[in-house]
Amino acid sequence: MSLKVYNSLTRQKEEFKPQKGNEVTMYVCGPTVYDLSHIGHARSAVAFDVIYRYLKYRGYDVKYTRNYTDIDDKIINRANKDAVPWNEISERYITAFDEDMAALGVELPTFRPKATATIKEMLNVIQTLINKGFAYVLDGDVYYSVRKFKDYGKLSGKNIEELEAGARVEVDERKEDPLDFALWKASKPGEPWWESPWGKGRPGWHIECSAMSQKFLGETIDIHGGGKDLIFPHHENEIAQSEGATGRPFVRYWIHNGFVNIEKEKMSKSLGNILTIRDALGDYSAEVIRLFLLSSHYRSPIDYSEESLRDAETALDRFYKTVERIESNWPDIKNAPLDKNRGSLQLFIDAMDDDFNTAYTIGRIFDEVNNANRLMDDAIKSGVDRKLKEVLPVIMAIFREMGKILGVFNKTTEEYFQEKKMYLNIPPEEIDKIIATRTEARKNKDFKKADEIRKSLEEKGILLEDTAKGTIWRVKIK
RNA sequence: GGCGGCGUACCCAAGUGGCUAAGGGAGCAGUCUGCAAAACUGCGAUGCAGCGGUUCAAAUCCGCUCGCCGCCUCCA
Missing domain, CATH: 3.40.50.620 (HUPs)
Known part of the structure; x- marks a missing residue:
């Protein structure tokens, strides 16, 4: 090609x-x-x-x-x-x-x-x-x-x-x-x-x-x-x-x-709706903005709206949540090298070869996100992770390679989620303390109190997830 | 008026002749969960602005109609 x-x-x-x-x-x-x-x-x-x-x-x-x-x-x-x-x-x-x-x-x-x-x-x-x-x-x-x-x-x-x-x-x-x-x-x-x-x-x-x-x-x-x-x-x-x-x-x-x-x-001076890059970066991270920009073909007109940017942010969260899930459950997979013989990148290269079709490649990346989650669900359910260990390294390598080209999907999960947490005006230690209180309440089956705590945190923009390994929290998208 | 482009599901959007019309967001139902969340599974356009035509085959090519937009002045 x-x-x-x-x-x-x-x-x-x-x-x-x-x-x-x-x-x-x-x-x-x-x-x-x-x-x-x-x-x-x-x-x-x-x-x-x-x-x-x-x-x-x-x-x-x-x-x-x-x-x-x-x-x-x-x-x-x-x-x-x-x-x-x-x-x-x-x-x-x-x-x-x-x-x-x-x-x-x-x-x-x-x-x-x-x-x-x-x-x-x-x-x-x-x-x-x-x-x-x-x-x-x-x-x-x-x-x-x-x-x-x-x-x-x-x-x-x-x-x-x-x-x-x-x-x-x-x-x-x-x-x-x-x-x-x-x-x-x-x-x-x-x-x-x-x-x-x-x-x-x-x-x-x-x-x-x-x-x-x-x-x-x-x-x-x-x-x-x-x-x-x-x-x-x-x-x-x-x-x-x-x-x-x-x-x-x-x-x-x-x-x-x-x-x-x-x-x-x-966008024009007379309409007074000029959006500077600084203002945009005040509302959304660089990767969210890049993902939004690259989700359409470079020659098409695009519409910057709160809704589109929020959609992009939700999608990007989905990507990093999946990577985080892979890394925390199968840490040895993280840096596995890409086997060039697999040809797994060909789909992406063909799309980029076709007048830089970034929108298509992003679609395929999310196919792989689905694929990875399905494999992880299956492995957890069946207790057999042989197939997962074969496929996930390839998926991770695809993420890395495409991340380098698109300048999106390019951060470590720590960086990505840490960056989001910086926008909150509550110190993380305090959140951890509140969560500990809630965990205690749950242990005592005081679910009413636990739910109240969860609700009050959500109002502050914090979402809780009760996982097998304990309660984790994320920043809610506006 | 001249030149160029666009119209695909509730929203965004890929696909420009031939496998079930990608993907994201939102929604509904199920699995899981104390309940949620996350994740997964299923549902969702028999249809690609409309009408004709070409073709064995059209969202994709051609014609017309409707609607929207950009450039023609500094502008990414």
């Missing part, structure tokens, strides 16, 4: 073959750092994180670049509003973004360049475009002449005539064509600037990605990713810039992730 990837450029699934043997070059558009990142950024980051992890798992040597757009109108506006230097804003939110990514368990890309550290390369690309006749200078600005690029619109499926017809009121009458976009903007007083052959100025938004991907990954890259909304105009313009300048294909596989809605509404 081979890896198949949906390519936004051709609008179909294609067999994935890197241009250079085993090496994969991948570029994903990172954040514009002018504010805290939201759950939509998290989705994109997690989707490409899994793609990155899976490509590595498949044995590819992946060079992955994700940039920071650290110079932009929005950053300048924010700096003016807060009355601080522009780079204080960008630095602040780069740090915040990095923290959020770490909290979500997103692996670090190979390269994480800042736009402002790549100005020299941008100037080179712009100069080349001018020399080749794709761009023109106007009072210190440089514009890309969209009509000069034959293939313009090939990614977004737009054609120039229609864009022209639908063009909004043009504010800049100096441009040769309303569709032309800025490669370089002359700086206004008080704005940050860099020296250039056309005077002091700063880069346009699109040029940085062309320059950075070429600098770190080469003229033609294997994968370029980002949110669906970036297809037009951002990625379309990147193609025009890069292919105009190099004369070579820019990207071989375009991958775009779908949007996150909040309670069925589009």
Whole structure:
């Protein structure tokens, strides 16, 4: 089986073959750092994180670049509003973004360049475009002449005539064509600037990605990713810039992730329903959020709602309860190695090979959860655990391997349940004391008192389970 | 208006030509339990928005209709 990837450029699934043997070059558009990142950024980051992890798992040597757009109108506006230097804003939110990514368990890309550290390369690309006749200078600005690029619109499926017809009121009458976009903007007083052959100025938004991907990954890259909304105009313009300048294909596989809605509404500043990654992490653990995000296909729109997140948390609890049950009853099984000959992972690999079908693999993981519980029930009932000892190590190995790829199901049970208990405002010792009182009552057959205690703990978010080995407690899901 | 997508059980969601339409959540019944919880077992779409068509065979392909959404402006 081979890896198949949906390519936004051709609008179909294609067999994935890197241009250079085993090496994969991948570029994903990172954040514009002018504010805290939201759950939509998290989705994109997690989707490409899994793609990155899976490509590595498949044995590819992946060079992955994700940039920071650290110079932009929005950053300048924010700096003016807060009355601080522009780079204080960008630095602040780069740090915040990095923290959020770490909290979500997103692996670090190979390269994480800042736009402002790549100005020299941008100037080179712009100069080349001018020399080749794709761009023109106007009072210190440089514009890309969209009509000069034959293939313009090939990614977004737009054609120039229609864009022209639908063009909004043009504010800049100096441009040769309303569709032309800025490669370089002359700086206004008080704005940050860099020296250039056309005077002091700063880069346009699109040029940085062309320059950075070429600098770190080469003229033609294997994968370029980002949110669906970036297809037009951002990625379309990147193609025009890069292919105009190099004369070579820019990207071989375009991958775009779908949007996150909040309670069925589009997330937007005007609706005031932006959900930051921090706020989400205040309500749910990183693994719950990842499980939620990966339970749908990366290209579909998803709806972030309290109900979906609670469902994900319940499911994740189910997973860890099962692992805990295995570990406490058959401790020697825990670290048994995966026998590669069993082919038990093939199902998962096939699914991931099919355009990274994480939802399917999660379904199969829960099949194995059921399977494991059934085996344990049978073994306890019959007193024979031969089959269990054969199968459970394989299941545990599957959990480990898939956990590494998905970044979910990846904690020890101690970590997982401990983390949940930290959200309670009652000290565990106190809970243990209350439980001891209840155990005493049960021993004396004072079930009325025992039930009262159980009920009062439940009201505080604590669930009791009376097992053969004694009473244990868990944190109730809101 | 142009381009793209979606509509699968009570909710979320996988499945894009052929074995009983995954999985999670919720629900009901049973096993277990002092009672619960957990776990297991069983029940739950004869059906995949609707209507036609192609095919030996369709949720899956084609056409039309209805409904929803995204992009076309900064946006993951």
